Amino acid sequence: MDKNYIVTGHKGFIGSHYYKSLDHAKGYDLLNDYDLCDQQVVDNMPECDILVHMAATNGTRLFYETPTQVSFNNTLPTFNLIKKYQNTNTKFVFTSTCEIFNGAIDKGLHPVPTDESVPIMFNDIDNPRWSYSIPKALGENLVSNCGLKYNIIRYFNIYGPGQKDHFISEFVERCAKGEYYIKGNDTRSFCYIDDAIQMTQAVIDNSVNCTVNIGRQEETKISTVAKLIMGIMGINPEKLEVMDGPIGSAKRRCPDTTKVQSITGFKNYTRLETGLKKTVESLL
Numbered sequence: 001m002d003k004n005y006i007v008t009g010h011k012g013f014i015g016s017h018y019y020k021s022l023d024h025a026k027g028y029d030l031l032n033d034y035d036l037c038d039q040q041v042v043d044n045m046p047e048c049d050i051l052v053h054m055a056a057t058n059g060t061r062l063f064y065e066t067p068t069q070v071s072f073n074n075t076l077p078t079f080n081l082i083k084k085y086q087n088t089n090t091k092f093v094f095t096s097t098c099e100i101f102n103g104a105i106d107k108g109l110h111p112v113p114t115d116e117s118v119p120i121m122f123n124d125i126d127n128p129r130w131s132y133s134i135p136k137a138l139g140e141n142l143v144s145n146c147g148l149k150y151n152i153i154r155y156f157n158i159y160g161p162g163q164k165d166h167f168i169s170e171f172v173e174r175c176a177k178g179e180y181y182i183k184g185n186d187t188r189s190f191c192y193i194d195d196a197i198q199m200t201q202a203v204i205d206n207s208v209n210c211t212v213n214i215g216r217q218e219e220t221k222i223s224t225v226a227k228l229i230m231g232i233m234g235i236n237p238e239k240l241e242v243m244d245g246p247i248g249s250a251k252r253r254c255p256d257t258t259k260v261q262s263i264t265g266f267k268n269y270t271r272l273e274t275g276l277k278k279t280v281e282s283l284l
Contacts, residue, residue, distance in 0.1 A: 002023065002024050003024065003049040003050050004024060004047075004048045004049045004050070005022050005024060005025035005026070005048060005049065005050045005051075005052060006025065006026050006027075006028065006045065006046070006048040006050070006051050006052070007019045007022070007025050007026070007027050007028070007052045007054060008027075008028045008029075008036060008051075008052070008053045008054055008055035008077065008081070009028075009029065009053070009054035009055030009056060010025075010027025010028065010029060010054070011027070011029045012029075012054060012055065012056065012058075013058075013158075013160075013162050013163045013164065013166075013193075014054055014095070014155065014158055014193065014196065014197075015027075015054035015055065016162060017160070017162065017193050017194070017196075017197050018052065018054065018197050018200060018201075021197050021201065026046065026048070028045065028055070029055065036055055036076070036077035036080060036081070037072065037073065037076040037077060037080070038080075039080045039083065042077070042080040042081055042083070042084045043083075043084055045084060047088060047090070048085075048090055049089075049090065049091065050090065050091045050093060050204065051081065051085060051090050051091070051092050051093065052093040052095070052204070053077070053078065053081055053092065053093065053094050053095060053139075054095045055077055056073070056074050056095070056132075056136075057069065057070045057073040057074055057132075058132065058165070059164070059165025059166065060129075060165070060166075060167070060246070060249075061165055061170075062165060063128055063129050063131050063132050064128050064129065064246065067128035067131035068131070070131040070132055070135075071131045071132075071134070071135055074131075074132060074135035074136065074139070075135040075138065075139075078094070078135075078138075078139040078142055078143070079142070082142055082143065082146045082148075085148065086146055086147060086148065088148075089149075090148060090149075091148065091149040091150065091151070091204075091208070092143050092146070092148045092149070092150045092151075093150065093151045093152075093153065093204055094139055094140065094143040094150065094151070094152050094153070095153050095155060096136045096137075096139065096140050096152055096153065096154045096155070096211075097132065097133060097136045097154060097155060098114075098154055098155065098156040098157065098213070098215070098253055098255065099129075099132055099133035099136065099250075100120050100133045100136055100137045100140075100154070101114055101118065101120065101250070101253070102129070102133065102249070102250040102253075103120075103121040103122050103123040103124070104118065104119065104120070104121040105250045105251070105252060105253065107121070107123065109121065111256075112219075112252045112253070112254050113189075113217050113254045113255055113256040113257070114213075114253075114254065114255060114256055115213070115255075115256035115258065115259065116154070116211045116212065116213055116256075116259055120137050122134060122137075124247075127247060129246070129247070129249070140152050140211070144209075144211075149208050149209060150208070150209055151203055151204055151207060151208065151209075151210060151211075151212065152210070152211040152212070153200060153203060153211075153212055153214050154211065154212070154213050154214065154255070155191075155196065155214050155215065156188075156189050156191060156213060156214065156215025156216070156253065156254070156255040157188045157189055157190050157191060157215060157253065158191050158192075158193055158196045158214075158215070159190050159191070159192065159193065159275065159276075159279060160192055160193030160194065160275060160278065160279050161193070161278060161279055161282035161283075162193075162282065163193075163279070167182075167222065167225075168225070168229065168276070168279060168280075169283055171226055171229055172229060172233070172280055172283045172284070173283075175229065175230060175233055175235055176233075176284070180230065180235065180239040180240050180241060181240070181241040181242070181243050182222055182223060182226050182240065182241075182242055182243065183243050183244065183245045183246060184222060184242075184243075184244065184245020184246065184249055185221055185222050185223045185242050185245070186221075186222055186245060186249060186250060186251050186252065186253070187219040187220060187221050187222070187251070187252045187253065187254065188219070188220060188222065188225075188253050188254075189215050189216050189217065189218055189219055189220070189253060189254040189255060190216065190220060190225065190272055190275070191214070191215045191216040191269070192269070192270035192274075192275035192278075193275075194270060195216070195266070195268075195269050195270055196214055196215075198264075198266060199214045199260055199264050199266050200214060202263065202264035202265075202266060203260065203263055203264060206263050206264065207263050210259075212259055212260050212263065213255035213256065213257060213259065213260055214255070214260055215254075215255040215257065216255075216257070216269050217254060217255060217256065217257040218254070218269075219252065219253075219254045220272065223240060223242055225272070225276065226240055227240055228272070228273060228276050229276060229280055232276060232277055232280045232281075233280060233284075
């Protein structure tokens with residue numbers, strides 16, 4: 001029997017790719033079509049077998065420019081959706097973020113690669129960077145304790161066509177204008193969107209009441225990615241300039257993927273060069 005899905009954030013980056021992968025789903029956007037911050041709007045949503053809550057205000061630039069709005073938009077919808085579905089048989093799939101590990105990683109308290117069991121810590125609490133990750137950590141706590149069946153999925157640096165307000169899309173835009181600089185040279189584990197969607201569905205289908213990292217267990221310097229992008233665009237990579245990065249950005253970020261591989265068996269990751277070429281071509 002086919003499951004009845006609702007996907008919030010179905011017009012966002014990950015949400016749109018996931019939504020398109022489903023045959024039977026209804027989509028709700030965060031603010032454009034349906035204001036998920038409004039409890040009355042959420043109360044009028046239909047019943048479903050699986051609720052995949054991907055709606056979020058995301059993007060590093062926004063964390064610093066509009067932190068209050070980021071916090072608001074990433075907190076209220078989760079509360080409202082739990083109130084709506086708490087006494088049903090719905091499975092609640094909450095999409096979280098690797099950003100919740102930033103504080104402890106920078107204090108040297110977490111191993112890298114980082115598995116799902118490590119503690120979460122927020123230091124420098126007045127830093128606007130936390131405007132995204134604190135609501136996500138709160139959402140994890142709410143969803144895992146509300147009485148519904150659930151999955152919590154922590155995404156690690158997913159990239160691909162359709163992504164906005166992200167290092168890759170912003171760097172491509174700068175290169176197109178003849179500006180060849182990056183802010184910071186941290187390491188990240190870049191996972192192509194198609195791979196992330198396959199793992200997401202496999203986690204939903206094959207597990208319950210668990211938290212799972214989704215990403216690629218391979219660290220890459222930001223400068224390496226930037227130079228690959230410049231090469232794809234026909235620009236001499238030697239022109240790259242590395243500037244100081246924003247305060248609060250983790251120096252390293254990489255998931256331990258043991259758990260997701262044990263659940264899904266997924267190992268056929270898209271090569272970084274291949275994924276970047278598809279992403280850059282979609283932006284030009």
